[in-house]
Amino acid sequence: MTGERATSRKTFYDRVYEFVRQVPAGQVVTYGQVAVELGSPAAARAVGYALHFLPGNSDVPWWRVVNAGGGISLRGRGEAAEVQRRLLEGEAVEFQHEGRIDLRRYRWIPESPG
DNA sequence: GAGATGACGGGCT
DNA sequence: AAGCCCGCCATCT
Numbered sequence: 001m002t003g004e005r006a007t008s009r010k011t012f013y014d015r016v017y018e019f020v021r022q023v024p025a026g027q028v029v030t031y032g033q034v035a036v037e038l039g040s041p042a043a044a045r046a047v048g049y050a051l052h053f054l055p056g057n058s059d060v061p062w063w064r065v066v067n068a069g070g071g072i073s074l075r076g077r078g079e080a081a082e083v084q085r086r087l088l089e090g091e092a093v094e095f096q097h098e099g100r101i102d103l104r105r106y107r108w109i110p111e112s113p114g
Numbered sequence: 115g116a117g118a119t120g121a122c123g124g125g126c127t
Numbered sequence: 128a129a130g131c132c133c134g135c136c137a138t139c140t
Contacts, residue, residue, distance in 0.1 A: 030122090030123095031121075031122050031123085032122070032123065035122085042122095042123085043122090044122040044123060045120065045121095045122050045123085046120085046122090047121085047122075048120065048121040048122055049119080049120050049121075049122090050121085051121050052120070052121050054121090062121075065121075066121095067121085067122065067123080068122075068123060068124085069123095072121090073121065073122075074121055080121075081121090084121090
């Protein structure tokens with residue numbers, strides 16, 4: 001009975017959605033960071049895959065998740081990348097000349113003194 | 115049970 | 128600086 005693997009109850013993806021949902025507007029997190037927060041620092045790929053299932057009308061701010069370089073990859077969807085950038089800019093997130101975000105400034109850290 | 119997929123990350127050339 | 132390759136992990140067929 002002690003083996004209450006509640007984690008198995010929800011899929012890794014569901015945990016990703018919940019975490020991303022906690023990201024406040026105007027801040028961003030990286031795929032790798034989400035993976036770390038979920039307990040799997042090497043599951044950055046799975047994190048991106050989880051967001052891949054999210055429709056545009058989802059209540060999960062998927063656009064607040066960027067790659068480790070603070071940029072938008074969307075490795076094969078340039079259009080989605082443009083939408084993501086627009087959404088972030090709408091939240092006062094500044095993009096640098098190289099189209100990347102200054103993570104030192106916008107990266108959100110959970111349970112942070114803020 | 116095994117193989118294939120994929121919104122990543124890091125390292126090497 | 129840019130591009131390519133490998134590895135990692137979770138889910139699906």
